[in-house]
Amino acid sequence: MAFRFIDSHCHFDFAPFKGNEALYLQMAKDRGVTTFIVPSVNQSNWNQVNGLSKQFDGIYYALGIHPLFITSNYEKELESLAALLDEENNKCVAIGECGLDFWHQDNDKEIQISVFRQQCLLAKKHQLPLIIHSRKSHDMVVKLLREIKPERGGVIHGFSGSLQQANQFIELGFYIGVGGVISYERAKKTKMVVSQLPLDKILLETDAPDMPLFGFQGQKNTPDKVQKVCKHLALIRKESMQTISETVYKNTTSLFGI
Template identity: 40%
Template sequence: MLIDAHCHLDFEAFDEDREAMFARARGAGVGHFMVPGTTRQRWPSVLALGKREDVHVSLGLHPYFMHEHGEDDVEALARMLDQCPEVRALGECGIDARFEETLDAQWALFSAQLRLAKSRQLPVVIHCVHANDKVSKRLRELDLPAGGLIHAFSGSPDQAWKFLDLGFVVGLGGAVTYQRAQRLWRAVKSLPEDGFVLETDSPDMPLCGYQGQRNEPVRIVQVCEMVAKLRGETPEAIAAQSTATAQRIFGLDLS
C-alpha cells in the first residue's frame, strides 16, 4: 500500500472528477493521501477532505500565495490547530526564492509558522525552492522537536543529509523521473531507507512524459518504480519504506 505524502486534492483541478481520481489511485494500490493546506481560504476544503478515512491533512500558509495572506492569518492558523486535532502537521509553508520581491515577508511568515509548530510539537511540511541551505540553517536554529517533510526535494546529497540530521525526511516526486536530475539521483541513492517519502504534488509537478498534463496520485506508482531503479531495490520494498516513514512522520495509524 502506497501513501501519497503530498497532494493538493482540494484544488479546483479535481472538481470535475475527484471521485474518479480517488478510484484510479486505489486501483493502483495508493490507499492514503496527505493533503496540505496552502491559504486560509482553502483550509475548509482541506478539512472537508480530511473527513474521508483515506485522507489526512495539514494546514499552513504557502509562500507562493503571499498576496492572498492576511495580517491575522497566523493567529487564525494557531486557532485552527487548537480546534482541529485531526490536523497532522503544519504546512505547507516555506520559502520560494524565485520570488525576490516577497522574500522578506516569506521569511517572516515562515518563521512565525515554525514557532507555532514548535509550540505544538507538530511536524512541518516545507516548500523549499532555491533555499535549501538557508532553510536548513533556520531549522537548526529553532531545533523543532517533531521534524517533518522537505517537500519536492531536488537538492544535493549533502543538502539532503543536513535535513535528515535535523529530523526531517525528503519528499521524492516527479522530478526524479527526468534525465537531467543527475544531482537529485545522487541524493536518492545516498538516502537511508527511512529518509524519504514518495509524493506527487498533484495536480502539479508532472512526471517526465506528462509535461503540460494534470498530475494525480495514481502516478506515484511510476515515481516508486524510478526510485527503486535508482536504489537497486524492488518497487515493493520502496513502497513499504515510504509508507512506514510517512506513518512515522505524520503519526498515522493505518491498522
C-alpha cells in the same frame, strides 16, 4: 505482491479533482494508493482541505501559508492559523505547505522568513511536523530550523538540492520528499542524491496536479502516479519495489502519526 502507497503531498482540492474526488480516489486505490496528505496554501483553502478529510477516510490534511501565497493580510492569517490549531482535530497531521521561495527576486524575503518562522513556532507548540517548500533557500531554511528546533521534524517537499543539503535536513529530523522529477533524464543531480539517501528518510509524493512525470508532460498529475515514482526510485536505487514501498509507507505513517 500488492504494494501500499501514501501520496505524502497532493493538492486534492484543486482541479481536476474538485467535484471528481471519488473517480480519482478510485484510480489511486487501483494502484495501491490508500492514503493522501493534502497540504493547504493559505487561509483561502483551509476549509476545503478540512472538508475533504471529513468526507473521505483516506485523506488527511495540513494547514499552512505557502511562501508564494502570502497575502497582505498575513498577520491576521497567522492569528487565524494559531486559533485553528488550538482546536483538536486528529486529521490535521502537519503544518504546511510552508517554507521559503527565493526563486523570484521580487518576493519579499523578510516577510517570507517571518511567516515561516511563526509556522515553525506553531509546529513546535503543537508537536506537529512541517511540510516545507524550499526553493533557492535551503541554507536559510536550515538556519531557521536549527534556531527553532521543531521536535517533530517534517518533510522537505520536492527536494532538488545537493546531498550535503539533504543530509543537513536529515540531521534535523526531516524526511526528503521524492516525486516525479526523478523520471526525467536531465535530473541527474537529484537522481544521484536519491540513490544515496537512507531509504528510511524518504517519502513519496506527486504534488498533483503539478509536477507530471516524464511521458505525461502537459497533463494534470494524479495521485495514482505515486506507483510510477516508486518504480523510478527502485530503478535508480537498484532496490525492489517491495522494499521501497514497505519502508516508505512506514516512514510516512510514522512522520504523520496516521
